[in-house]
Amino acid sequence: xxxxxxxxxxxxxxxxxxxxxxxxxxxxxxxxxxxxxxxxxxxxxxxxxxxxxxxxxxxxxxxxxxxxxxxxxxxxxxxxxxxxxxxxxxxxxxxxxxxxxxxxxxxxxxxxxxxxxxxxxxxxxxxxxxxxxxxxxxxxxxxxxxxxxxxxxxxxxxxxxxxxxxxxxxxxxxxxxxxxxxxxxxxxxxxxxxxxxxxxxxxxxxxxxxxx
Amino acid sequence: xxxxxxxxxxxxxxxxxxxxxxxxxxxxxxxxxxxxxxxxxxxxxxxxxxxxxxxxxxxxxxxxxxxxxxxxxxxxxxxxxxxxxxxxxxxxxxxxxxxxxxxxxxxxxxxxxxxxxxxxxxxxxxxxxxxxxxxxxxxxxxxxxxxxxxxxxxxxxxxxxxxxxxxxxxxxxxxxxxxxxxxxxxxxxxxxxxxxxxxxxxxxxxxxxxxxxxxxxxxxxxxxxxxxxxxxxxxxxxxxxxxxxxxxxxxxxxxxxxxxxxxxxxxxxxxxxxxxxxxx
Numbered sequence: 404x405x406x407x408x409x410x411x412x413x414x415x416x417x418x419x420x421x422x423x424x425x426x427x428x429x430x431x432x433x434x435x436x437x438x439x440x441x442x443x444x445x446x447x448x449x450x451x452x453x454x455x456x457x458x459x460x461x462x463x464x465x466x467x468x469x470x471x472x473x474x475x476x477x478x479x480x481x482x483x484x485x486x487x488x489x490x491x492x493x494x495x496x497x498x499x500x501x502x503x504x505x506x507x508x509x510x511x512x513x514x515x516x517x518x519x520x521x522x523x524x525x526x527x528x529x530x531x532x533x534x535x536x537x538x539x540x541x542x543x544x545x546x547x548x549x550x551x552x553x554x555x556x557x558x559x560x561x562x563x564x565x566x567x568x569x570x571x572x573x574x575x576x577x578x579x580x581x582x583x584x585x586x587x588x589x590x591x592x593x594x595x596x597x598x599x600x601x602x603x604x605x606x607x608x609x610x611x612x613x614x615x
Numbered sequence: 616x617x618x619x620x621x622x623x624x625x626x627x628x629x630x631x632x633x634x635x636x637x638x639x640x641x642x643x644x645x646x647x648x649x650x651x652x653x654x655x656x657x658x659x660x661x662x663x664x665x666x667x668x669x670x671x672x673x674x675x676x677x678x679x680x681x682x683x684x685x686x687x688x689x690x691x692x693x694x695x696x697x698x699x700x701x702x703x704x705x706x707x708x709x710x711x712x713x714x715x716x717x718x719x720x721x722x723x724x725x726x727x728x729x730x731x732x733x734x735x736x737x738x739x740x741x742x743x744x745x746x747x748x749x750x751x752x753x754x755x756x757x758x759x760x761x762x763x764x765x766x767x768x769x770x771x772x773x774x775x776x777x778x779x780x781x782x783x784x785x786x787x788x789x790x791x792x793x794x795x796x797x798x799x800x801x802x803x804x805x806x807x808x809x810x811x812x813x814x815x816x817x818x819x820x821x822x823x824x825x826x827x828x829x830x831x832x833x834x835x836x837x838x839x840x841x842x843x844x845x846x847x848x849x850x851x852x853x854x855x856x857x858x859x860x861x862x863x864x865x866x867x868x869x870x871x872x873x874x875x876x877x878x879x880x881x882x883x884x885x886x887x888x889x890x891x892x893x894x895x
Contacts, residue, residue, distance in 0.1 A: 512741075514737060514739060514741035515741060515743065517695055517737070517741060518737065518741035518742075518743070520694075520695065520730075521693055521694075521695065521730060521733075521734070521735050522730075522734075522755040522759060522803075522807065523727065523730045523731060523755065523759040523760070523807075524755065524758065524759055528758055528759070532754065532758065533743055536745050537744065537745055540745070612787060613744050613745050613787040613788075613789055614744070614789045615744035615745075615789065
C-alpha cells in the first residue's frame with residue numbers, strides 16, 4: 404500500500420512543483436499586462452483572469468485535455484493527461500497569482516514611484532529595485548494560502564486518470580475494501596501542508612527586517 | 616533689455632546643454648529659472664504666469680496659504696508634473712521647448728538631464744523602506760549614474776557623518792525617528808550631486824530643536840554653493856532660513872524680495888492680511 408501511495412505522492416509533488424515554477428513568473432507577466440497602459444492588453448488579461456477564476460479547474464483540465472482532438476483532430480498518447488493537468492494548473496494558478504500580485508503592486512504608495520522618478524531610475528529599475536521587493540513581502544501571506552490550496556488541488560488530476568496520490572488511494576480502497584489508504588493519504592497531504600506553512604513562516608520572518 | 620530677456624538671449628545661445636557646471640557659473644545663470652509658468656487642472660488655472668529663480672548658494676522660500684499653488688509649482692519644478700506653458704531652465708540646460716501652440720513640451724532627454732540637476736526632500740521623505748540607510752543613499756548613484764560603488768560608499772559615509780547619521784548606516788528607515796529619516800532623505804538627495812535641493816514643507820514634522828538643526832543644515836548647504844528651494848507655510852522658519860521669499864497667492868507671486876522685507880513690510884494688502892492671521 405505504501406509503495407503505491409508514495410509513487411502517487413511523487414506524481415502529486417511533480418504537479419505541485421511544476422505548477423509553482425510555471426505560474427509564479429507567468430502570473431507576474433499577466434499582472435503586468437493587466438496593469439499595462441495599453442488598453443487592449445489590459446482588457447485581454449482581465450478577460451483571461453476572469454474566465455480562469457470563474458470556471459472550475461476540473462472543467463479547464465477537461466478542456467485542455469480534449470482540445471487536441473476536438474480542435475485539431477489529433478490523437479493524444481497516454482502521457483497527455485499529465486501534460487494537460489500541468490498546462491491547466493499552471494494557467495489557472497497564474498490567474499490567481501496575477502490578482503494577488505496586482506493588489507500588491509497597487510498597494511505600493513505613489514511616493515515610492517515619485518522618489519524613484521526624481522532620482523532618475525528607469526521604470527524597469529523602479530520596478531525591479533523598489534517595487535518588486537516590497538511587493539514580495541506584501542503578497543507572501545496570500546501566496547501561502549494559494550500554495551497550500553495547490554497541495555490539495557493536485558488531487559483533481561484524478562479526474563483525468565493521472566496516477567497521483569488520491570487516484571492511488573482510491574484504487575487501494577476499492578480493491579482492499581478498507582479506508583486505511585484514504586487516512587494515510589490525508590495524513591500525507593496534511594504533513595505536506597505543515598511543511599509548507601513552516602517554510603512560508605521562515606520566509607516571512609526573513610523579510611520581517613523592515614516595516615513600512 | 617530686461618534681465619529676463621538678457622537671460623533668454625544667453626540661454627538660447629547655449630541650447631545644447633553644457634555638461635560643465637562652471638559654464639553656468641561663469642555666465643552667472645541661476646541654478647534654476649522658471650519664466651511665465653502656467654498650469655491648469657481641468658480648466659481651472661492654478662499657476663498664472665509664475666516666474667522665479669534661485670541662484671547658487673541662495674535659499675529661496677515660496678510661502679503662502681494652502682491651495683495657493685505651492686505644491687503644484689514644486690511638482691512641476693521637479694518634473695513630477697509638467698507646466699502647460701512657460702520656460703524652465705536648470706543652469707544652462709533648457710528643459711522645456713515651445714511647441715507650435717505655444718505650450719511647453721518636454722523632451723525625454725532634457726528631462727533626464729534635468730533630473731540630475733536637482734534633488735528633493737519630500738514632506739513624508741519617501742525613503743525606500745526595504746533598503747538600509749546606506750543603500751537608500753548609494754543605490755541611485757550606483758544604479759542610475761553608474762558611478763564606482765566603492766567611491767559612492769565612501770562619499771555616502773562622509774555625508775551621513777556630516778548629517779549625524781553615521782551610527783545608523785545599517786538600519787532601515789522605520790528604525791529611525793522622523794527627524795533622522797528626513798536627514799536620510801537629505802543624504803539620499805546629496806549623494807546624487809544636485810545643484811538645486813528642494814524641500815517640501817521642511818519642518819512640518821519637527822520639534823523646535825530639530826527645526827533649528829534643519830535651519831543650520833540648510834544654511835551650510837547654501838554656504839557650499841547649493842541652491843535651495845523651500846516650499847512651506849511656516850512663516851517663522853521661512854524668515855529665519857531664507858535669503859529671499861516669494862509669496863504665492865492664488866497661483867500668482869504677489870510679493871517677492873529679501874525675507875525680512877517681505878515678512879516685515881509687505882506692500883501687498885493680501886500678504887499683510889495673511890501674515891497678520893498667520894501670527895495669531
